Amino acid sequence: MNEIKRKKSLAPGVTLLEIEAPLIADKARPGNFLILRVNEKGERIPLTIADYDRQAGTITIIFQEVGYTTKLLGSLNEGESLMDVAGPLGSHLEIKGYEKVVCVGGGSGVALLYPEVKAFSRQDSEVITITGARTRNLVILEEELRELSERLYVCTDDGTLGHEGFVTDVLQDILNEEQDIDLVVAIGPVVMMQAVAEMTEKKRIKTIVSLNSLMVDGTGMCGGCRVTVDGEVKFTCIDGPSFDAHKVDFDELSNRLSYYRDYEEMLADEDYKAGDSDE
């Protein structure tokens, strides 16, 4: 059992939880994730380790309530516990040796981007961060990211905050004007990551994406998270979740991601607390 030590709402439907998990906190590095299960009947879902406090023995997750499990997770309060938390999983991100980095996040991808922005800024890289959300009140982590970044560009689809339009518009301008970018990191919806990859490939700028494949075990056992990278089959949970954006087969990834959509919608309609009553 892992107790929730702190809960904070970051935006409507976006929640931060600090959870007791000393062994994981001890080992976590930027880019790692964990797998959790809320209760006996729950699904195992992967979430990025957004932050960790080795001293306090806690880890932080930031998640967007998109479906059954994330909503259930968001309904928990401080003092309550999660049934299972396993990690840290995945290979960590290599953050050394980049002077100027552009970090691009879209939707809940912004939550995943946060630990990476933090890691780069601690390495004294110059970090330019671009975040995108549908509308103003879905913008998350603005303050936190502004503090860590050299510059922060916020984009909203409807123009209610910051730049009106997509993160890729801002990225394109930056790529056109600044020639000294060493690395681009993109995390968000597949279409966004794919668009970023196409743009940076033309400029030959190294780009890393973090993939959100469907997972079951997270330890390389089920093969459900497989993706094709540079013509080879890779497991997101072991070999990733970060990969060279220019080599990922994004079409395959989005096909595989959509396979369970009907089931996800079926559960989303269910009262997400109903399943707990007999536990």
Added chain:
Amino acid sequence: MNKKPEKTPMREQDITERIKNFSEVPLGYSEQEAHREAERCLQCSHKPCESGCPVEVPIPDFIAALRDGNYEKAARAMLKKNYLPAICGRVCPQAEQCEARCVLGKQHEPVAIGRLERFLGDWIMEQEEDFRESPLNPEKNKDTAFRAAVVGSGPAGLTCAAELAAFGCRVTIFEAFHEAGGVLKYGIPEFRLPGEVVSREVEAIAGQGVEIKTNCIIGKTLTIDELFDQDFDTVFIGSGAGLPRFLNIPGENLAGVYTANEFLTRINLMKAFKFPEYKTPVRLGNRVAVVGGGNVAMDAARSAKRLDTEKVYLIYRRTEEYMPARREEIEHAREEGIEFMVLNSPRRIIGKEGQVRAVECIEMELGEEDDSGRPRPVPKPGSEWTLEIDNVIVAIGQTPNPLLAQNTPDLKTEEWGGIKVDDRLETTRSGVFAGGDAVTGTATVIQAMGAGKKAAQSMIEYMKNS
């Protein structure tokens, strides 16, 4: 006495019913049936049957005790050698092991050793009393102050832990998943081995003073070095063979292609067959093709059959007699309407809009013997044909998961992934032992148990000498 040439039959769930549920198919012996079967045993003094059992279950002794109605004596005899009788009685390939050596088998059917073992195992689970030697319990306190860590809670790890505990060693099992049991829990389906049976035998081992820490991935959450730092004297690795093998044909990453591991884990560990009560679904269309001919393939095919599908095909490249699955499971699969497409091999998986639509196969014929002693399947040129399907489940084997070895310096593996050990099952790292599928590749439950036991003996020697 009325000795029949055939085994006392075991009642089974009716075929038309069972393909609609995940309840156990064979229903077990009644006391009367068990008694009748026990009487068939000739009590051979040279005990040929015992030599066919990797953990040396005292077969004639436990059967004699069953025959005499002395269940307690039978239980004590069994539990000295086999900590998981209810499991082994259900899933051991008896036909190739103990029962293959039974003298009755020469002229008649052998004694149904497995079924009797299951009967006894089930009886033990129902008793309050603990018939195991529990040296760590306060009355018999024989604590040696030795501490051992066991990685993985499959049959190898469980047996190693139980054996060490019986010696008086304090044992902690570290398991990556949220539940203990290994393949017994996530792989083998309910209708063959109910999860409840696994849980109860695992609990019995925990009751011996074995601590089980779930959600702990050795190599990630903790390293082997850290286990030694935490004052464990020795480590056993029983991490199994969890890495799925692929066909390496075009279309294998289409949505709708599963590895047997993913498919079975969703169903068994995550209980997808109880969706939406349990929140992990498994999606299948009407027509499913399973590729392979082992226990895993049979389990996948029979599970698919129970999930409201119309057609389940089993594509296998040799003929039925060369299938590595237990005979009983092949029979069950056939009875349940699985369509065997033998002498065929998938060439490519054809998709539409990213999802599986069909599989192209090529016919095979049997050629000369290969390394496995079976005839090599050879493709017949120009014999390609197409089968329309919605899903493919790849069940062609697993190799050891590299995660642990990759994160453990000095732990050497064979080229194909198996952990290197010497004849005492010690790895290339001093004080670290290994056994089961992690060393041999996919084998059997009882072989994994045999290895766990043997490693425990070596570990005891190691601890005494250091």
